[in-house]
Amino acid sequence: MRRISIISLISVSLFTLFQGVAAPAVATYSPLSVENNKLCVHVFSPDELEPAAKLVNGRENSSWGYVVVPIQATDRDRKKWTQFMRTAAQRRVIPIIRVATFGEGPNWAEPENADLIDFANFLNDLPWPTQNRYVIIFNEVNHQEEYGGSLNPEHYADILGNAITIFKRRHADFFILPSAMDNASINSVTAMKSTTYLSRMFAHRPELPSLIDGWNSHAYPNPGFTSPPTARHDHSIRSFQADLTFMKNYTQRVLPVFITETGWDGQSLSAGTINTYYQTAFTSVWNHPQVVAVCPFVLQAFDGPFAKFSLYIKPGTPGPVHDFLTRFATPGQPPLSLPQPSPTAVSTSQLLPRISSIFNSGGLARFYKTIKILLSIFAPPEQTSSITIADKTYQLELAKSPTEKTRGLSHRSSLPKDHGMLFLFDTPGIYPFWMKDMLFDIDIIWIYEDQVIGVTTARATDGLKPLYPPSVVSKVLELNVGSGIVAGSPVSIRF
Template identity: 45%
Template structure:
């Protein structure tokens, strides 16, 4: 006779429904990050943000365009992030059309969300930045539009969260130095108009992106304060306090000094001051200067690597601030299968093998075979 006794088996899988994002600073966090342009740069970036393994789990920021959804390529990138212990932050982008970036569509967001949700991520939080410097005309289809961006951001949050609650949604970093009304909208006006159009939009994002450049000329002293300095995130947060009660974590995904006007030694001193006095703010999660490598491109003045692909002098000072991060990793989700087990069978299963006879051991193997067959019938 079969008794109402159940034995629970837990099948551990590396996929399944996620539950929610986690506070990025709830556990030890390495603030160092770097902006990269290509997935194969992750190893070189890791050497800098993790200071050659003296630190762990720094960050890399990388753009992905709407025409670049190669699964093997991007899964390899995420696998390399896991191998090198760096946390990826992916900024979604459209495609360039002459002097400006195309406006995104609803279908772009759905495709991005489906594609990125199919990939295996190295950490529980899956960081997504929705576009870039959208208060500039050239970054938003030729004409900056706060109301349109607020709608688009709201849509992106809905679409990504419908795929997985582990997507950590970040709004676009703004160009806080933009002051030409013909080509841009002042950052504060842009935020005001976003809020006027969608009063809950800043409560819906999970974190805040800041482009904290030392302006003018990307060469201002590190100790100077202001809305266009390396402390510009403070101006952002002061503004946001009017719109939301959320204590938004800050992700500085672009910053850095130009070596066009400053020596590498001076830049190193500025980084030291910034990490000790400015970016030490506990609300700042990470700081990713732009850029690891410009090669021969227009951003060579910001590059951390020289034309011979070697670290510039200031990089050593930057890397000294690497620490051991310990982010929450993707959960191993439990699928519970309840199978009715007779009391006599339960007793056989719970008995140590060392005291079982050959006949009873054979019975136990038969029980496990039946359980295995049941699991296979459920999942396959």
């Protein structure tokens, strides 16, 4: 047995604290593949979770509705947000977290990569209730006041691309949504038409449509937040359909759609009219097969410009539109998160206290426990199983835990002949893979139950490009390239 010096162990520990664990292959599950409660609401504060849950899960037997809540760079309070996530699990609510910078005069500050790192580190340490960790990367960036006083699609494209990389390095289950656009904006000094903005983004970073996990829309009933649901123009409540048509120029993927803001002006329209509009919208417009969540804006706002949208008429008193919306709540069955810790990166401000704690009371035992975990992470999984496909048998490494799935075959120089790595999933679904940090080409064998349904040759140069199965899979096998396996081959596994 090789002896490892204490200096080497400390070096490994510090590297892990700074870097986290790289995320190569497995991404998120598709929310379109499970039973889903699409009712959602937008709130301003995590303190509003309890009343939000009463809305989105307000019908008998309904569960796992969604709540959109912003988090500012100045509001990374670990105790508060940990309690928010724990309450979300107890109340069966799926959080959608929208990251924001901070106010800088009349504008929101322009984000930097350091903001992304701090948000990813902070959000990765929270106890998310569901497997998918939904995060929106900023808000209506085609308005200059939302982006440091500038209109800069190329900069936001870089920020979005970097966010995808940074968050998924922290954990593969982060589900990254781009900023929604204000679809009512036209090209001017202070704003940019959404299609113009997106065209410039994708010209600068053409890989982005293949990297985002879903689509984010603010489907307001414009003009004036009073348009009926029968309106069909590109800035009505059907604006998400115009977005999807536009996106077909860049990708053929079936993108899950999250309508994270919508709603009618309650000061210009009666509650009865708004309820009729919501009935038509939910049954004839937002019943689109790609729509995952519909989030009326906003739960509570009693003064200022957003009061006209408030679903509460005064503190503690929901209004008639709020009560009407509960009828659209349904049962949801999202895959839940596994209560398994994984190494995480920390910001510089958190590093010294964490190192210091190692040497405090009881710290030495925890330190050695940490080293044991690290060694188990970086050691290859035990090879005790085999898989036979047609007449070919391969020795297996099993990737079952989130850490093993995240690590995959990344950073290895090769895979032994007649060996493979098998990824096991508790729930069949559409599980995309990527080749980030891979050093050699592989064949990805897509398996459902006991049969191969497809084979994809993946190149190390594919990098962040998502590779999708042809349909729902229950297992995925990675082999050396040139395996010769074809769709339809029978599969037998010995554990």
